[in-house]
Amino acid sequence: MEMTLGMNRSPAARTVWLQGLKEARKACGLSQAGLGAKVGLPQSHISRIESGAVDVGLSTLLEISRSLGLEPIAVPRVLVPAVRSLMRADSRDGSPPPRPAYALEDERA
Amino acid sequence: MEMTLGMNRSPAARTVWLQGLKEARKACGLSQAGLGAKVGLPQSHISRIESGAVDVGLSTLLEISRSLGLEPIAVPRVLVPAVRSLMRADSRDGSPPPRPAYALEDERA
DNA sequence: AACATTTATATGCTTTTACGCATCCATGTG
DNA sequence: CACATGGATGCGTAAAAGCATATAAATGTT
Incomplete structure (x- = not known):
């Protein structure tokens, strides 16, 4: 393959x-x-x-x-989902529901 | 200034x-x-x-x-400490951390 | 409506530099 | 010594950085 x-x-x-x-x-x-x-x-x-x-x-x-207020960081692959989840939770405006610590995210699935 | x-x-x-x-x-x-x-x-x-x-x-x-198993991510500045903390916690001691099963890993670490 | 004006993004052209090849300088190790 | 192994340097070429200009889309004015 x-x-x-x-x-x-x-x-x-x-x-x-x-x-x-x-x-x-x-x-x-x-x-x-x-x-x-x-x-x-x-x-x-x-x-x-x-x-x-x-x-x-x-x-x-x-x-x-x-x-732009962003800092490029080299994140270990295994931690990428956690970091992405962290970012998503932060950028959400007025609706912070109890989020699971991990979320399947895009990157390049 | x-x-x-x-x-x-x-x-x-x-x-x-x-x-x-x-x-x-x-x-x-x-x-x-x-x-x-x-x-x-x-x-x-x-x-x-x-x-x-x-x-x-x-x-x-x-x-x-x-x-090298790293993914560069543009992290909002306010979240940088949290991400750094995450990475520190992960790299502590050699015991295999609970890896998210969905972290696509192709190469040998 | 047509025309000007301002604002936002794209393109041609020149200078600078990243990339790639070969080579060279270390420091081992048998 | 020969010969690896890990890293650095000279040099040519393709491409990024920079300047000026062109196109595009809004925005205003009569």
Whole structure:
């Protein structure tokens, strides 16, 4: 069996990650230009990054993420579901029902 | 007030992150060449990445991290302590922690 | 409605740099 | 010594970062 997990360097591999940043940007009410100004990057580059046209560098990724109130952390795979659950529970507005400690989540099921 | 908290694109900014990957690599008992073989990268590049000489791209970072059993996640800043605590608790003592059965694990730890 | 104006995102082009190959410098080990 | 094993460096090339400009979609004004 060929087990090609999405481990290549194609745009699709990073697109999911970048999509999250794009949503976070909009959640902050920022335009590409606004975000660019915040982190000192040209709007054109933000555009290419979000579209997956370019493979953004770690430094730029850190600046963008942090300016959006996010901190990229390398989480052990076994803890990913727990962390995702934690994030979901936090971002829920006025309805915090007793949530199970773990929830089957997307990532790349 | 000038509040430029080390948010530049200098090597120092990413060194912290990369140091974690380096430790994770050693924890896996892998050499730079071994890791490179796992992810299809030349050893020379792993060297430059870990030393901070180059600003590694997101795709490469994802491949490296995942090959080490780590998943980079953008965590809201307010949740960072909680996540860190989770990771600390997990890595305590060598006894196998209650692994969530649904953590898709492909490679040998 | 048509036209201007502002705002948001995308594209062409140049400079800088990550990536990849080969090579080289260590420090073992028989 | 020969020969591994782990890591670093010079160099060419493809691609990211940066600048200016173009397109798109709203927003306003007559």
